[in-house]
Amino acid sequence: MRNKIFLGLIIFYILNFIFYISEANAQTMTNDNYILQMGNLNSIAGKPTGGNYQLSFTSGESGQNLFSGPNYKVKAGFQYIHPLNTFSFTISNTSIDFGLISPTTPVTRTNNLTVTNESAYGYAVTVSQNHNLRVNSSGQEIPATTCDSGTCTTTTSDAWTSSLVYGFGYRCDNVSGTDCAGGFSDSTFYKQFAASPSAVTVMSSPNVGKNRQTQITYKVNVAVTQAAGLYTNIINYIATPSF
């Protein structure tokens, strides 16, 4: 009898424990109200509409605002996003110095891209280069890498580990968030830079986010036949909020 009671108690506690956890996450009814942000640069503005809407007005130097004039009206910012923070973009180290590049000895350098898009639902950072690494005086170039298999492109990544495969390429690693473009799950995978005006997405998110950070690794490797000289190019990053 005592054992039966003991067994029953154990089962009761286990079930209670399981359902207790479930209850903690159960049935969260979403709030009926929208939070809309309206206002005006110089004064309070905006008009409340409907019984289910909560309007928060803004005045200040910048804001999520409604402006109007003869024959026009402007909605500045997303009406459904409350934070008024700027859409910001940071590039650490804007000068990637490869130093002396020795043939068949790959050189890698890194910098970080950081995006805060609390005021925009989604964003994308695209990258392009003005041309391959080039000696401007002679026109000699270090070509874009085609990776070990010879198949990587501006949109397709592949492994690049061989020191006998030459070229210039990049890879992306998540530092904060998971915003790197696809194709870099393996740490040896690289892609080519797209030539302007074409550009490819290197970092993006469909959501709002704060301090989303990625690390870009630049890799260059040259053959013994590569002409000596100072090779340079310009990499362009453009951060664009979603609409």
Added chain:
Amino acid sequence: MQISNIKLKKPQRGDKLWDSPFTRELKFGTRKIMAQIKLWCRISLSEAVKALNVLLKPGERLEQMRLFFKATGPRASLATCGKLASLLLPRGRDYRLAKLKGISNMQISNFKYIWKRRWVFHLKSNRKSAFRLYGFSKEFAADFLLATRNQSLLYKQRLASVLNKCGYTTAQKQTGLRASLATCGKLASLLLPRERDYRLAKLKGISNMQISNTQKEDKYIHTRINKLICLFAYLLIFAFAAPQARAQDISFGIYPPISQIEAKAPADIKSPIFIENPGDFPIELNISYKAFIPAQSEDGKVEFLDNFESLPDPLITKKVFIIDGVNQITSLTLSPKQKKNLIMEIILPAKQPKGDYYFSVIFSSAAQSADASNISLQTGAISMNILLTVGPKGKTNGVLENFSAPLFVDSGPVAFNVAVKNTGNHFIQPEGEIIIKNMFGQAVGKVPLLQVNILSDSTRRIPDTLQLTTDEVQYEKIKRVVEKNTFPVAIWPEKFLLGPYTATLTLSLSDDGPVFKKSAGFFAFPVSLILAILIVVSITIFVILRVRQKIE
């Protein structure tokens, strides 16, 4: 530039230098003329030299030249006088001022003639370099070249650079306002030798007070130049001593990330832009525009176009201006931590073609110069999107392309696919929600949808408002589902689900409709939970039985 009392005659073909009034005067004796030159500023140094060359025998020229320079002074005061005269007077030539200084009408007439001749000559001979000079006006460039005609190109460039940085406003350069004493003082201080020939200023009728002011201005300019030199030297030292300084960050922020504009032509639209540099380095930003279309990912990302041909008016960006204060700008410099309020002005004429215009205003940094190394330089750009509808708007049309839910779920959160195609000719912001009912017909969940923009003739998948959160704890509840889907979905975050559910979407494309209503069913059974319970119970029973066996 000189002012002579002898009426100048326009040179004719066949005229000889002997007929020049200056040459005739020189016939009276070189020394006397030189004295006159020195005292009265009658003719220019170059003309005097030319006349001497004609008058004297080759063997005597060198000696006479030496004497001439000795008599007139090493600073060629006559030439300097001319330079100052040309620089002192404004573009319209304030000849009233000249009259006040006792200059006769004939002198003024000669002045006009000589000035015009020289200006035309210098523009012809130095057209390219005249226009290259740091954005100076034609008149200013001509005057500048005239004043520095005997100097090397390097000297001219340096001087122009100094002028550019030392107090010459853009307005002064562009309008040719050169009449101020301060300007004269600056030029005098730059053009004249160190000793400052203020006697010359007195000859020109400038008062002692004016000279005093000029001296002060000189001192101020010299202080500024010295500061510039010190700064330059410091930068040089810094550059050589700390090469790591090249590796600098760029950082900028912009608000709003989007401007949605509805207008009817004609209109003068003004919309604010706030831009900041939160970084520790100054940045120079260029402003440009790019048209865009929705990306194929259907999630609101943009795809830039190479041109504006797809817009109703390909020249729309010619009607867009970025205003800083009262000035239209195409570039700007932001100091570290600087914040700036700008105005975007769009001027639509009455005949502006109707339709939607989608373009981005892009603020892009310039690349640093490459050092002597193998370098990949980086530039950054940040953009804001403009959705401009030039109306009146047409009827709102669209199609609910997809509303679906998974047929079976083990547990929540549940993802709903909502895709709407805008078939109208202007962008829309649909408003809607999904109501979830259980097997008893009770509403157990509500998923409000984001009022996203759907551009004309494009499809967009619509997420829910919960995904706007930046709260990590809140986001953690839906993170798994968000990251599992490669496109936006609306998420019902409920975790424990049991039985059949019906989700009903109600979506209105605009305040005036059309309204779509569609239902989708799904069945939920917590298989994994039940399995987990069964496993735990089985293990528990097994343990208990084993314990009982041992006890017995």
